[in-house]
Amino acid sequence: MPGQELLAPPRNSANVATTIAPGPARPSTLARPRIRRDSVLSALIVLPSVVAVGVFVYGFIGWTAYVALSGWNSFVPDLSFVGLRNFAELFQSPRFQIDLRNTVIFTVAFLAGCLGIGLLLAVLLDQRVRGEALFRNIYLFPMSISFIVSGTVWQWLLNPSTGVNLLLEAAGLGRLRSPWFTDPKIAIYSVVIAAVWQLSGFTMAMYLAGLRGIAEELREAARVDGASDWQMYRHIILPLLNPITLSAVIVLGHISLKIFDLVFAMTGSGPAFSTDVPGIFMFETTFRGNRFAEGAAIAIIMLLMVAVVVIPYLVWSTRAEAAE
């Protein structure tokens, strides 16, 4: 799963961090030459991955940016510089405009769903219920399934003539039948349902870890002060969970901004592109339409969207680390 590296524990909250506090600082009495030898060795060990990342990540990002500014829009490579023409074409394309709107709707609904359901499940599980481990695993389980598999299954479930609709009818709730992803107005929410199903368990796990990290004394102190449960959650626990929420938003946000496989397997572009996302548009433009420069331009825009979310987080967490 992408973005695992972002799961590093948040460090700015002493309370949350107690369970995962970093080890004691290194004794500063090491002899100088030894430090140097160590650092040479560690540099050597890191070198291959630095080179690999440099070439295969940053090198190719650079290459993609270069192609995005070229006129390579047929099968014959043509690297002549055309400036921002590809980007201008894209922003005029009705399909791309719909894609951007879909991305915003999808991201907001998906984040709200995952955070809300994840927090609710975590708070419930935190009540020391019996069989907690079982429920924890059940909630987390969807995350271990590939997006392609869940996309295919949800396509059957939300198909208007099979699946959920039949279930509703059998339960006498025929009025709740819905055209799901065949109706352009609500199609994107069908995909949101599938995505939330898949990843709210993951948010639950993060929140549960956060809740377990909150010192019992704080809760007790609140109770002694006469706070109701609601007040305790509202004014003590939720604020302490803020770093967890931020991490979850970053991880889920970058997944949703570049989502492809779930949508591709479940609905494809959808009627009138109602479930189309930039990832699918990029794939079709590049590999079906042979318009390589335009495909690269879409990729660059997707990269920028993710960067807007991830870079502030990285800066913040590096600063927090340095402050420690």
Next chain:
Amino acid sequence: MRMRGRKTTAALAAVAIAAVLVLTSGVGLQAGAARKLEIFSWWTAGGEADGLNAMFEIYKKRFPGVEIINATVAGGAGTNAKAVLKTRMQGGDPPDSFQVHGGEELSATWVVTGFMESLADLYKSEGWASVYPKDLVTIVSYKGAPYSVPVNVHRGNVLWYSKKIFDENNLKAPATWEEFFKVADTLKAKGIAPLALGDKNKWEAAHLFEDILLGTLGAAGYRGLWTGKTSWSGDGVKKALGAYARILSYVNTDHAAGTWDSATQMLIDRKAAMTIMGDWAAGYFTSKGWKANVDYGFAPAPGTGGTFVVVTDTFGLPKKAPHRAEALNWLKVAGSKEGQEAFNPLKGSICARTDCDLNKFDAYLKSSAADFKQNALVPSEVHGSAAPEGFATVFNDIVNLFVTNKNAAAAQSALAKACKDNKMCM
């Protein structure tokens, strides 16, 4: 510490050397083994895969000792396979021969760009000029030289209908769109969905529109669309879009959830009376035990009688084919009477050659073969023959939007722009 550091460095070096050795020996092995044949296609299942295997058997009999690598990538109409093939060709790792639709998909993508070898000599030595229809050889040719060998022909413009529903309601297959609307109204009044469509993958809706264009503009007008002679912003296309909007009101409402085969299945399940699809639908009916002229009926799509939309699968020879001699032998099998007679009855298509023994084919294919000989042959846009792939993808997108918003003016201006962008119109 010092010793450990050195040891680690030495171990790292050893791993690196070992890795290099493994890599180079792998390369050596590949170069050492000859007599292989890698065939790339999207025929992964059902009759298509059986047909491909039947051709492989003939190849093995004629040229024993060659290991055949069947490189298939699943996905309807080859949409996924084509993407894989492109990365392989761009990366300098072509298969020995690959499936490609004749026409622009072959010439604009592969021939003009210099990836393919001319097959003029092969056509001469095999005497194919006299057994293939001239129109078909033109479709696979560029500047007078053929670049691929057609193995089969599918017809794109067919109206399929449930015999039972039609007989019960005393209906006849509609020959024009006006008749279609009458038939559709009768069916609708009886509570039967007139036309089945499943356009989740977008191309199915474009396929239907292509047949409407042909039915509205006629063969000459339709051909002109791809050469700039017929204007996309003209009245003909406007009329076709108007007809399409009206036709869509007779289509099942959940069409966005389905695919061409689920639309075909709707006829079998009595959920719809008609569908318009290429004749791979006949293969689907056969696989479900439905018989031509008994369970299902067929007719040219309304307004397209006398024309035949050709969808032809062909095999070509990439310039950098690793096993050129074996690949040439494969093309000989693919173009032979024996190869095509083995392949096509299983695939559910007719021979691209005109001298196949018709007794091997069912009632539908016999009638299709007869039409193929007499009708005007026109290329399919959706299936890669009529226009470059850059246009085809945009065409799918435009139709996908139109199906929902029915905005004919927007569709027309987008089509005209796409035509210009892809240098088909001036």
